[in-house]
Amino acid sequence: MNYKIALIRGDGIGPEVVGEAVKVLNAVGEKFGHTFTYEDVLLGGCATDAVGKSYPDGTAEKCKACDAVLLGAVGGPKWGSDKPAEQRPETALLAIRKDLGLYANLRPAALRPAMADACPLKKETAEKGIDLMMVRELTGGIYFGKRDKYETEDRGLEATDLMAYSEKEIERIGRRAFELARLRRKKVSSVDKANVLETSRLWRSVMHRLAEEYSDVQYEDVLVDNCAMQLVRDPGQFDVVVTENMFGDILSDEASMVTGSIGLLPSASIGDTAPGLYEPIHGSAPDIAGQDKANPIATILSVAMMFRYSFQLPAEADAVEQAVDAVLADGWRTADIAEPGVTPIGTKQMGDLICAKIKG
Ligand code: NAD
Numbered sequence: 001m002n003y004k005i006a007l008i009r010g011d012g013i014g015p016e017v018v019g020e021a022v023k024v025l026n027a028v029g030e031k032f033g034h035t036f037t038y039e040d041v042l043l044g045g046c047a048t049d050a051v052g053k054s055y056p057d058g059t060a061e062k063c064k065a066c067d068a069v070l071l072g073a074v075g076g077p078k079w080g081s082d083k084p085a086e087q088r089p090e091t092a093l094l095a096i097r098k099d100l101g102l103y104a105n106l107r108p109a110a111l112r113p114a115m116a117d118a119c120p121l122k123k124e125t126a127e128k129g130i131d132l133m134m135v136r137e138l139t140g141g142i143y144f145g146k147r148d149k150y151e152t153e154d155r156g157l158e159a160t161d162l163m164a165y166s167e168k169e170i171e172r173i174g175r176r177a178f179e180l181a182r183l184r185r186k187k188v189s190s191v192d193k194a195n196v197l198e199t200s201r202l203w204r205s206v207m208h209r210l211a212e213e214y215s216d217v218q219y220e221d222v223l224v225d226n227c228a229m230q231l232v233r234d235p236g237q238f239d240v241v242v243t244e245n246m247f248g249d250i251l252s253d254e255a256s257m258v259t260g261s262i263g264l265l266p267s268a269s270i271g272d273t274a275p276g277l278y279e280p281i282h283g284s285a286p287d288i289a290g291q292d293k294a295n296p297i298a299t300i301l302s303v304a305m306m307f308r309y310s311f312q313l314p315a316e317a318d319a320v321e322q323a324v325d326a327v328l329a330d331g332w333r334t335a336d337i338a339e340p341g342v343t344p345i346g347t348k349q350m351g352d353l354i355c356a357k358i359k360g
Pocket of ligand 1: 287
């Protein structure tokens with residue numbers, strides 16, 4: 001098969017980690033008989049430098065003409081909050097997600113076997129294993145609701161942010177979660193605050209309807225405060241965790257931390273028709289950019305997610321994940337995950353070692 005992939009290399013370490021991910025794509029292509037063609041798409045601070053805006057005209061169309069999008073990272077001090085919105089990299093990120101209709105954000109938090117020591121939780125908790133998938137609603141809720149700030153007569157300034165969810169929005173993210181659970185350990189934990197919020201009560205009623213339809217999947221409701229606690233007490237209990245935008249923003253960062261390094265964690269944002277967007281969860285790390293120090297594994301594991309969720313190529317996804325685990329099990333580490341006394345390797349060598357394992 002031939003797949004066309006849009007590459008948004010971005011800023012800081014973005015080009016370095018995407019470079020290694022492309023090597024991995026080519027290694028998988030060689031091994032499994034696929035061809036990958038690439039379309040470079042300019043977005044972020046580098047686009048501001050080149051054409052004066054971070055989200056150049058035609059960006060979404062270029063991406064839509066591809067089967068998937070791989071993004072490194074964007075941003076940096078050069079394009080800070082003192083710049084007009086159209087020059088800021090964050091504006092471009094929000095725009096591309098919106099224009100591609102990416103309403104579901106998938107963030108796996110898995111403790112890779114060779115990295116168990118990096119888990120900040122108790123040894124017996126880590127030993128039980130952590131392998132969960134956070135499914136966060138990405139285009140609704142309080143981040144996109146009506147907001148206001150106004151002067152009051154007796155209380156000074158007052159501000160409001162409206163959280164709104166429709167049944168349709170809840171149902172489509174819910175279905176994603178149940179479908180994913182069917183590919184995993186068949187359990188969905190739906191997180192809400194139904195004891196307080198009306199949006200959560202609606203969320204819960206839609207999820208219950210879906211739970212009846214997907215009766216082969218085990219289902220539970222979890223209050224958001226309890227979920228935050230359970231993620232550090234016993235994260236091994238979770239398989240697929242589905243929640244609304246703001247709760248998901250916070251909980252997915254918490255879930256990431258229990259697995260150790262930021263340099264290991266991939267993510268996917270998907271919609272119904274447009275290509276999915278795959279990216280590491282980390283930023284552009286300007287402090288180590290251009291020094292061959294960045295860990296490319298999060299971006300390489302994002303490629304594995306692309307195989308699994310956009311191309312329906314589970315064997316290819318397994319091959320990438322197994323290659324990463326094998327290289328880590330052999331003791332190779334980039335600086336961010338190196339234990340004291342271990343000499344770290346660079347970005348390029350890590351990519352080469354993973355490619356070598358894939359090719360066998
Ligand atoms: P960051 O994730 O870039 O870096 C945090 C720390 O982790 C730094 O010390 C960095 O060196 C380290 N780190 C991150 N990724 C690493 C990797 N792959 N290998 C080794 N070490 C790694 O977060 P930040 O410093 O808060 O943000 C830097 C810039 O990135 C900002 O401009 C921010 O807006 C942007 N950002 C972009 C995205 C994105 O593109 N999706 C996400 C988060 C932050």
